[in-house]
Amino acid sequence: MTPERTRAWAVLQHVPWEGPGTIADEAGARGIRIDTVRLDRGEPVPSADELGGVIVMGGPMSVHDTADHPHLVHERRLLRDAVERDLPILGVCLGAQLLAVALDARVERGPLPEVGIGEVTLTAEGRDDAVIGSNGDSVPVVHWHEDTFHVPERGILLAGSSLYKNQAFRLGRRVYAFQFHLEVDRALAANWAPKLPPGTLEEPRRAEVERAGRAILGRFFDVALGAA
Numbered sequence: 001m002t003p004e005r006t007r008a009w010a011v012l013q014h015v016p017w018e019g020p021g022t023i024a025d026e027a028g029a030r031g032i033r034i035d036t037v038r039l040d041r042g043e044p045v046p047s048a049d050e051l052g053g054v055i056v057m058g059g060p061m062s063v064h065d066t067a068d069h070p071h072l073v074h075e076r077r078l079l080r081d082a083v084e085r086d087l088p089i090l091g092v093c094l095g096a097q098l099l100a101v102a103l104d105a106r107v108e109r110g111p112l113p114e115v116g117i118g119e120v121t122l123t124a125e126g127r128d129d130a131v132i133g134s135n136g137d138s139v140p141v142v143h144w145h146e147d148t149f150h151v152p153e154r155g156i157l158l159a160g161s162s163l164y165k166n167q168a169f170r171l172g173r174r175v176y177a178f179q180f181h182l183e184v185d186r187a188l189a190a191n192w193a194p195k196l197p198p199g200t201l202e203e204p205r206r207a208e209v210e211r212a213g214r215a216i217l218g219r220f221f222d223v224a225l226g227a228a
Contacts, residue, residue, distance in 0.1 A: 007052035008033040012075060014059030014094060015040050017191040021183035022210060023055060023090070026217040030225060045074035048081035053088040053224060056095025058181065062147060063097045063107045076102040088174040088224035093145055096168075096177035103152035103171065110164055113146040115196065117205045120167045120180060126158035131176060131219045132168060133158075139216070140209045141180035142201065144192075149179065174224045182213030 011020045013036055027034050037043050056075060066072045079102035082089055091099035097107045119138045127133045151157050151169045158168040167179045189201040
Protein backbone atom coordinates (compact mmCIF):
# COMPACT_ATOMS: atom_id res chain seq x y z
CA MET A 1 0.00 0.00 0.00
CA THR A 2 1.35 3.45 -0.94
CA PRO A 3 2.34 6.01 1.74
CA GLU A 4 -0.53 8.27 0.56
CA ARG A 5 -2.93 5.54 1.71
CA THR A 6 -1.29 4.78 5.05
CA ARG A 7 -0.09 8.20 6.20
CA ALA A 8 -2.25 11.20 7.00
CA TRP A 9 -2.08 14.27 4.81
CA ALA A 10 -1.38 17.63 6.46
CA VAL A 11 -3.68 20.59 5.87
CA LEU A 12 -1.85 23.76 6.86
CA GLN A 13 -4.40 26.35 8.05
CA HIS A 14 -3.32 29.96 8.59
CA VAL A 15 -6.42 31.67 10.02
CA PRO A 16 -9.58 30.44 11.76
CA TRP A 17 -11.93 31.19 8.86
CA GLU A 18 -9.97 29.49 6.03
CA GLY A 19 -10.39 25.79 6.70
CA PRO A 20 -10.38 23.03 4.07
CA GLY A 21 -14.11 23.04 3.27
CA THR A 22 -14.91 20.55 0.51
CA ILE A 23 -11.26 19.52 0.28
CA ALA A 24 -11.76 17.53 3.48
CA ASP A 25 -14.98 16.00 2.11
CA GLU A 26 -13.37 14.79 -1.12
CA ALA A 27 -10.32 13.45 0.72
CA GLY A 28 -12.49 11.59 3.23
CA ALA A 29 -14.59 10.07 0.46
CA ARG A 30 -11.41 8.41 -0.81
CA GLY A 31 -10.21 7.16 2.55
CA ILE A 32 -7.54 9.83 2.96
CA ARG A 33 -6.91 10.87 6.56
CA ILE A 34 -6.54 14.61 7.05
CA ASP A 35 -4.68 16.23 9.94
CA THR A 36 -5.33 19.98 10.10
CA VAL A 37 -2.32 21.89 11.44
CA ARG A 38 -3.47 25.17 13.00
CA LEU A 39 -0.54 27.48 12.39
CA ASP A 40 -2.62 30.36 13.75
CA ARG A 41 -2.53 28.54 17.11
CA GLY A 42 1.20 27.97 17.05
CA GLU A 43 1.11 24.30 16.02
CA PRO A 44 4.39 23.24 14.39
CA VAL A 45 4.83 22.56 10.70
CA PRO A 46 5.28 18.79 10.26
CA SER A 47 8.10 17.02 8.47
CA ALA A 48 7.58 15.75 4.92
CA ASP A 49 8.74 12.26 5.85
CA GLU A 50 5.72 11.90 8.16
CA LEU A 51 3.10 12.69 5.52
CA GLY A 52 1.16 11.16 2.68
CA GLY A 53 0.51 14.56 1.09
CA VAL A 54 0.39 18.30 1.77
CA ILE A 55 -2.44 20.83 1.37
CA VAL A 56 -1.73 24.49 2.13
CA MET A 57 -4.69 26.81 2.58
CA GLY A 58 -5.08 30.55 2.10
CA GLY A 59 -4.66 33.49 4.45
CA PRO A 60 -4.48 37.29 4.49
CA MET A 61 -0.72 37.49 4.99
CA SER A 62 1.88 37.77 2.23
CA VAL A 63 4.42 35.01 1.63
CA HIS A 64 7.03 37.66 2.45
CA ASP A 65 5.62 38.42 5.94
CA THR A 66 8.07 36.05 7.60
CA ALA A 67 8.95 38.42 10.46
CA ASP A 68 5.35 38.42 11.70
CA HIS A 69 4.65 34.83 10.61
CA PRO A 70 7.87 32.79 10.96
CA HIS A 71 6.00 29.57 10.19
CA LEU A 72 5.97 30.68 6.54
CA VAL A 73 9.68 29.85 6.33
CA HIS A 74 9.01 26.35 7.64
CA GLU A 75 6.13 25.92 5.21
CA ARG A 76 8.39 26.73 2.27
CA ARG A 77 10.90 24.16 3.49
CA LEU A 78 8.18 21.56 3.89
CA LEU A 79 6.90 22.21 0.36
CA ARG A 80 10.36 21.93 -1.15
CA ASP A 81 10.98 18.69 0.75
CA ALA A 82 7.57 17.35 -0.30
CA VAL A 83 8.34 18.06 -3.97
CA GLU A 84 11.69 16.28 -3.64
CA ARG A 85 9.92 13.28 -2.08
CA ASP A 86 7.33 13.26 -4.87
CA LEU A 87 4.43 13.77 -2.47
CA PRO A 88 1.11 15.05 -3.80
CA ILE A 89 0.61 18.74 -3.02
CA LEU A 90 -2.25 21.19 -3.36
CA GLY A 91 -1.64 24.88 -2.70
CA VAL A 92 -4.67 27.19 -2.45
CA CYS A 93 -4.31 30.99 -2.75
CA LEU A 94 -1.56 31.81 -0.21
CA GLY A 95 -0.65 28.11 -0.42
CA ALA A 96 -0.15 28.44 -4.18
CA GLN A 97 2.10 31.44 -3.64
CA LEU A 98 4.11 29.59 -0.98
CA LEU A 99 4.56 26.68 -3.37
CA ALA A 100 5.79 29.05 -6.09
CA VAL A 101 8.31 30.68 -3.73
CA ALA A 102 9.46 27.27 -2.49
CA LEU A 103 10.23 26.45 -6.13
CA ASP A 104 12.25 29.68 -6.58
CA ALA A 105 9.56 31.64 -8.45
CA ARG A 106 8.62 35.22 -7.64
CA VAL A 107 5.50 36.34 -5.80
CA GLU A 108 4.57 40.01 -6.00
CA ARG A 109 1.66 42.41 -5.63
CA GLY A 110 -0.85 42.22 -8.47
CA PRO A 111 -2.42 45.11 -10.37
CA LEU A 112 -5.60 45.24 -8.26
CA PRO A 113 -7.32 43.09 -5.64
CA GLU A 114 -9.37 40.34 -7.28
CA VAL A 115 -12.34 39.52 -5.05
CA GLY A 116 -15.60 37.74 -5.73
CA ILE A 117 -17.10 34.94 -7.76
CA GLY A 118 -15.71 34.82 -11.27
CA GLU A 119 -14.00 32.39 -13.55
CA VAL A 120 -10.62 31.41 -14.86
CA THR A 121 -9.92 30.52 -18.47
CA LEU A 122 -7.94 27.37 -19.11
CA THR A 123 -4.82 27.34 -21.24
CA ALA A 124 -4.37 24.65 -23.89
CA GLU A 125 -2.41 22.65 -21.31
CA GLY A 126 -5.15 23.28 -18.76
CA ARG A 127 -7.84 21.93 -21.09
CA ASP A 128 -5.79 18.74 -21.45
CA ASP A 129 -5.05 18.45 -17.73
CA ALA A 130 -6.33 15.37 -15.89
CA VAL A 131 -7.52 17.39 -12.88
CA ILE A 132 -8.78 20.77 -14.05
CA GLY A 133 -9.40 20.06 -17.72
CA SER A 134 -12.78 18.31 -17.72
CA ASN A 135 -14.90 21.42 -17.10
CA GLY A 136 -14.73 23.01 -20.55
CA ASP A 137 -12.77 26.14 -21.41
CA SER A 138 -13.33 27.90 -18.08
CA VAL A 139 -14.00 27.14 -14.41
CA PRO A 140 -16.17 29.10 -11.93
CA VAL A 141 -14.11 30.08 -8.89
CA VAL A 142 -13.98 32.39 -5.89
CA HIS A 143 -11.25 35.03 -6.08
CA TRP A 144 -9.84 36.60 -2.91
CA HIS A 145 -6.29 37.82 -3.40
CA GLU A 146 -4.06 40.75 -4.34
CA ASP A 147 -0.71 38.99 -4.80
CA THR A 148 0.31 36.87 -7.75
CA PHE A 149 2.88 34.21 -8.48
CA HIS A 150 5.19 33.58 -11.41
CA VAL A 151 5.13 30.03 -12.73
CA PRO A 152 8.17 28.09 -11.49
CA GLU A 153 10.69 26.54 -13.83
CA ARG A 154 9.28 23.22 -15.10
CA GLY A 155 5.81 24.32 -14.00
CA ILE A 156 2.94 24.26 -16.51
CA LEU A 157 0.50 27.16 -16.57
CA LEU A 158 -3.07 25.84 -16.48
CA ALA A 159 -5.35 28.87 -16.12
CA GLY A 160 -5.54 32.64 -15.97
CA SER A 161 -7.99 35.52 -15.71
CA SER A 162 -8.20 38.93 -17.38
CA LEU A 163 -6.65 40.56 -14.30
CA TYR A 164 -4.18 37.85 -13.24
CA LYS A 165 -2.67 35.80 -16.04
CA ASN A 166 -1.16 33.19 -13.67
CA GLN A 167 -3.99 31.48 -11.79
CA ALA A 168 -2.99 27.80 -11.68
CA PHE A 169 0.03 25.66 -12.40
CA ARG A 170 1.03 22.02 -12.20
CA LEU A 171 4.45 20.58 -11.50
CA GLY A 172 4.94 17.00 -12.57
CA ARG A 173 1.79 14.90 -12.31
CA ARG A 174 0.37 15.61 -8.86
CA VAL A 175 1.59 18.96 -7.56
CA TYR A 176 -1.02 21.68 -8.12
CA ALA A 177 -1.27 25.38 -7.26
CA PHE A 178 -4.60 27.22 -7.47
CA GLN A 179 -4.60 30.98 -6.88
CA PHE A 180 -8.40 30.81 -6.58
CA HIS A 181 -10.74 28.98 -4.22
CA LEU A 182 -12.82 25.92 -5.16
CA GLU A 183 -13.44 24.61 -1.64
CA VAL A 184 -16.15 27.06 -0.54
CA ASP A 185 -19.13 25.14 0.85
CA ARG A 186 -22.01 26.83 2.69
CA ALA A 187 -20.27 26.69 6.07
CA LEU A 188 -17.07 28.21 4.73
CA ALA A 189 -19.03 30.90 2.90
CA ALA A 190 -20.76 31.81 6.16
CA ASN A 191 -17.37 32.16 7.88
CA TRP A 192 -16.07 34.38 5.08
CA ALA A 193 -19.14 36.58 4.68
CA PRO A 194 -18.30 39.11 7.46
CA LYS A 195 -14.89 39.72 5.87
CA LEU A 196 -16.13 40.27 2.31
CA PRO A 197 -18.33 42.93 0.68
CA PRO A 198 -22.05 42.15 1.11
CA GLY A 199 -23.39 39.73 -1.48
CA THR A 200 -19.98 38.48 -2.58
CA LEU A 201 -20.86 34.81 -2.16
CA GLU A 202 -24.51 34.87 -3.18
CA GLU A 203 -26.36 31.75 -4.27
CA PRO A 204 -26.68 30.10 -6.73
CA ARG A 205 -23.28 31.16 -8.06
CA ARG A 206 -21.49 29.95 -4.94
CA ALA A 207 -23.14 26.55 -5.41
CA GLU A 208 -21.86 26.47 -9.01
CA VAL A 209 -18.32 26.97 -7.71
CA GLU A 210 -18.82 24.23 -5.16
CA ARG A 211 -20.07 21.74 -7.77
CA ALA A 212 -17.17 22.44 -10.11
CA GLY A 213 -14.76 22.44 -7.20
CA ARG A 214 -15.87 19.08 -5.86
CA ALA A 215 -15.31 17.51 -9.27
CA ILE A 216 -11.85 19.05 -9.66
CA LEU A 217 -10.76 18.29 -6.10
CA GLY A 218 -12.01 14.73 -6.45
CA ARG A 219 -9.94 14.26 -9.58
CA PHE A 220 -6.91 15.73 -7.81
CA PHE A 221 -7.13 13.10 -5.08
CA ASP A 222 -7.76 10.36 -7.64
CA VAL A 223 -4.63 11.37 -9.54
CA ALA A 224 -2.67 11.69 -6.29
CA LEU A 225 -3.62 8.13 -5.33
CA GLY A 226 -2.99 6.72 -8.78
CA ALA A 227 -6.68 6.05 -9.37
CA ALA A 228 -6.90 8.25 -12.47
